Amino acid sequence: MEANTFDDPRITAVGLLFEVHAGLAARFAAQLEEHGLSSVEFEVLTRLTRSPANQLRMTDLAAQTSLSTSGVTRVVDRMERDGLITRRACPSDRRSSYAVVTPAGLRRLDESLPGHLQLIEDWFTGQLDPAALAALLDGLRRVRDAVHPCATAGSRSAAPGEPPAECDEKEGRPPAPGGHPGR
């Protein structure tokens, strides 16, 4: 009987990771909903607000979120209808348009951010002593660098010597880990 396959440590490892993600995501969503925001809307506000002039072209916004360009069109539709952001024509390229945060959108974000940070602290970072947290993040960072879904993160400035490396798409084979020859 091969029921053992499911106790494979690899399976439980991803199970753990996915459970943590699901649990945190659910709590975040619940808290954001109190402020009338969905997770994607929160992410959109975040990405826009951390961009110069609080704006981003639709395509760039799509690249920074987990959405396709049509998904971005839709979420921007909704948020524009709710007055959180606005579309503005791009002066230099008539094909593009900017999504820009309105004062109301900024306000909404400011309202929800403290609670969000508190939630992270309460359920994630605060659950571990600094050393364990550092170890956890270090491991995550290594995995992220391997699997990078084209690095949506903004804090990439740690190694300014290298340009973003372009991240052409997803490559098929994994990079070799530190000192762990496959065979």
Next chain:
Amino acid sequence: MEANTFDDPRITAVGLLFEVHAGLAARFAAQLEEHGLSSVEFEVLTRLTRSPANQLRMTDLAAQTSLSTSGVTRVVDRMERDGLITRRACPSDRRSSYAVVTPAGLRRLDESLPGHLQLIEDWFTGQLDPAALAALLDGLRRVRDAVHPCATAGSRSAAPGEPPAECDEKEGRPPAPGGHPGR
């Protein structure tokens, strides 16, 4: 200017975690698709196969996945149509029905599992030396225990002294971490 809020280490921490999840989930989905399975279908097959008699009541299946009961109805519809599982009436309770894996479903799972495990190894567990991996998993476990989305995992038998504790729903306040008084 408060652009600094986004460089908050808490934000980057969850960003890291979510990126890793997204990256791994995308790769898994791509590999499973080669075998004609979606992620949820794979999870359904997994949960059923690791259950006694390769079957589970619809409600229990819903509880073990990220789906609602109606979502389970739908995915079971599809998988039954594809011949991967079958419905069977529960003899002791005429309200319930079992979802049971067919030989074809078992075969499909067996086909996709090796590649799946390999993928985990390649992009996740194999990226870290054993010590770092252990540290990562330990941290994740601690966070999971705090945030537990009612512990979908099956490997809960570590502490047989306690019954599953029922996990009534999600509680509003976080449990106190090891030695980290909130105030």
Next chain:
DNA sequence: CAGCAACTATAGCCGTGGCAATATTCCTGC
């Protein structure tokens, strides 16, 4: 035993978001 509350699965309705097609606009080579 009658009635009622709880449970189980399902179907209707709808929001969300991806893919492919489409219309504009830009750019490059000639």
Next chain:
DNA sequence: GCAGGAATATTGCCACGGCTATAGTTGCTG
């Protein structure tokens, strides 16, 4: 300058899945 190809945003169509209502079933309680 212009024809053709690439980029950009949007829309139609669809799959997926959650919420709620509903029907069938069980068990408890008066």
